[in-house]
Amino acid sequence: MTNPAAHVVIVGAGHAGGAAAALLRQYGHAGPITLVGEEPIPPYQRPPLSKAWLKGEADADSLALKPLEFYAEHGIDFQPSITATAIDRDLKLVSLSDGSTLAYDALILATGARAIALPIPGADLEGVMFLRTAADAELLKATVGPGKTLAVVGGGYIGLEVAASGRALGAEVVVLEREARLLARVACEVLSSFFKARHEAHGVTFELGASAVAFEGKNGQVTGVTLADGRTVPCDAVVVGVGAAPNDELARACGLDVARGVVVDLEARTSDPAIWAIGDVAHRPMPIYDRMFRMESVPNALEGAKQAACAITGRPAPAGEVPWQWSDQYDLKLQIAGYAFDVDEILVRGDPASGKFAVFHLKGDLVQSVEAINSPPEFMMGKLLIGARRPVDKARLADPSISMKEVAA
Numbered sequence: 001m002t003n004p005a006a007h008v009v010i011v012g013a014g015h016a017g018g019a020a021a022a023l024l025r026q027y028g029h030a031g032p033i034t035l036v037g038e039e040p041i042p043p044y045q046r047p048p049l050s051k052a053w054l055k056g057e058a059d060a061d062s063l064a065l066k067p068l069e070f071y072a073e074h075g076i077d078f079q080p081s082i083t084a085t086a087i088d089r090d091l092k093l094v095s096l097s098d099g100s101t102l103a104y105d106a107l108i109l110a111t112g113a114r115a116i117a118l119p120i121p122g123a124d125l126e127g128v129m130f131l132r133t134a135a136d137a138e139l140l141k142a143t144v145g146p147g148k149t150l151a152v153v154g155g156g157y158i159g160l161e162v163a164a165s166g167r168a169l170g171a172e173v174v175v176l177e178r179e180a181r182l183l184a185r186v187a188c189e190v191l192s193s194f195f196k197a198r199h200e201a202h203g204v205t206f207e208l209g210a211s212a213v214a215f216e217g218k219n220g221q222v223t224g225v226t227l228a229d230g231r232t233v234p235c236d237a238v239v240v241g242v243g244a245a246p247n248d249e250l251a252r253a254c255g256l257d258v259a260r261g262v263v264v265d266l267e268a269r270t271s272d273p274a275i276w277a278i279g280d281v282a283h284r285p286m287p288i289y290d291r292m293f294r295m296e297s298v299p300n301a302l303e304g305a306k307q308a309a310c311a312i313t314g315r316p317a318p319a320g321e322v323p324w325q326w327s328d329q330y331d332l333k334l335q336i337a338g339y340a341f342d343v344d345e346i347l348v349r350g351d352p353a354s355g356k357f358a359v360f361h362l363k364g365d366l367v368q369s370v371e372a373i374n375s376p377p378e379f380m381m382g383k384l385l386i387g388a389r390r391p392v393d394k395a396r397l398a399d400p401s402i403s404m405k406e407v408a409a
Contacts, residue, residue: 005031008312009094009102011084011250012110013037015046016279016301018065020108023309025074034077034102036084036094039133042068047298049137050158051328054165056141060134084111087254089272106274106312109251109262110305113244113280113296118153122215127222127237131162132244143237146170151225151233153212154241155182157327160195162239163204164329173204174233176225178211188340190359191371194352195329202330207233244296246281259283261294267317268307276311278304287320288386289341289368297325322387324379331355335376337383338369349378350400358382365391381408 008024010017013035021035021043037043044063052058061067071078079096086095087107094102115130117123129140140162144150150166152159155177166173179185181192196206207227216224216232224232246261257263257271261283268276268284279301283294299321306318327334332355340361350357358378361369366389370382381404385392396402 003031003105004029006105006312007032007034007103008106008108009033009104010035010108010110011094012108012112012247012279012281013039013043013078013080014110014112014279014301015043015065015298016112016305017108017110018043019302019305020110020278020308021071021076021078022066022074023305024312025076027309027313027315029309029313031105032077033075034079035071036079036082036096036102038081038083039135040081041134042066042071042078042080044134045298046132047326049134050131050161051165053134053137054141054162055168063134084250087250087275089254089275092274104274107276108308109270109275109277109281110279110301111247111250111281113246115240116243116245118212118240118242120212120214122217122222125215125217125222126220127217128215129237129239131158131239131241140237140239141169144169144171148172148236149174149234151176151235151238152241153225153238154243155179155184155206155208156186156241156243157183159239159241160199160329161327162241163199164202167202167204174207174235175199175204176207176210176212176227176233178209180209182206182208187371188346188359188361190346190348190352191334191373194373195332198330198332198355244280246283246294248281251277251281259292263292264304266307266320267311268304269311276308278308286323286339288322288389289339291341293339295323297323299324320387322383324383331374333374335372335379336369337372337379338367338386340369343368345394347394347398349398350375360397362392362394365394367392377404381405384408 043065048058083097149172152175163173183192211228214226224234226232251262262277264282280296286293324337343361345362347360356374358372358375367385372379
């Protein structure tokens with residue numbers, strides 16, 4: 001699409017939607033842009049919610065992608081506190097929660113994902129929380145502190161980040177994980193053991209192999225989490241962090257192809273040539289791994305925004321990127337490049353006891369993924385190797401006395 005007067009409607013004002021609006025103007029789109037978001041504030045960075053926001057080191061203004069005035073100054077009609085309720089693909093109309101409709105020439109779905117709720121008794125008690133929005137983070141920050149106990153259901157990255165921030169706020173923290181180890185679905189055992197030991201050193205306690213079957217409460221307020229073995233873990237608040245599901249209901253209802261998210265091509269275009277999907281809601285191609293996958297990360301949101309903005313403005317598609325993400329916990333910076341698909345060997349470079357090491361996931365002599373703790377060179381060169389699909393010498397990769405630049409050369 002290269003119609004400079006086209007009306008672009010963006011449904012979802014998260015990182016992906018906000019970036020797409022800004023990039024459309026940056027790439028020269030002159031037509032009207034409408035950005036619809038369910039939250040009352042403009043697009044903002046979400047990763048710091050579980051870290052800087054909880055610790056009082058960030059707020060809505062400091063995390064905003066752009067100042068509020070940016071949108072008016074650039075002719076972007078930002079409509080907060082509004083949700084889309086239906087899409088009529090034949091008429092090219094989006095129905096909104098306030099009863100109005102928007103006609104579009106190009107539609108970008110950036111509806112993100114929602115936290116998965118546990119379908120167990122007591123899930124509606126006060127104090128049972130999630131962490132997906134600024135409002136969630138503000139509520140949690142006001143709830144936990146010295147003399148309080150926070151239970152975190154789920155030992156993934158979000159759960160561990162919340163645990164670290166809870167300790168920084170002075171709360172006692174217990175993490176409840178149904179699997180036998182932390183990060184069981186997203187990381188290798190080396191990383192699981194490392195993070196468990198670091199969190200325990202900061203006073204976090206863990207219950208592994210512990211399935212939550214009910215939330216207990218008094219006067220409508222949560223007081224504990226009952227486990228499958230009959231024990232109840234007392235607490236003043238709970239954060240449920242057991243994953244997220246794509247907000248793909250709009251796409252399903254209007255007949256777009258959906259499979260674990262809205263199916264898109266390398267231009268972020270859906271099965272309807274006038275509709276794109278980006279960010280957490282998109283089920284997108286991963287040429288490096290020869291598969292489709294849905295990702296939840298800021299780099300993924302930005303890449304999708306670039307792809308859609310380029311397609312709509314007629315620019316060449318951006319070069320493909322190696323997926324990456326990060327997690328901050330205490331003084332630890334974890335940087336992850338790629339995904340550990342079809343891995344047949346795991347190689348550790350450096351000593352985990354030093355707090356500075358990297359785990360490389362290999363398929364033959366190709367690097368599929370790298371998890372780097374406080375090790376930027378391993379992350380950067382590992383990312384390069386993944387993208388280049390360049391065979392690596394395993395002996396040299398395992399030897400930290402050989403620089404990563406030499407290994408990747």
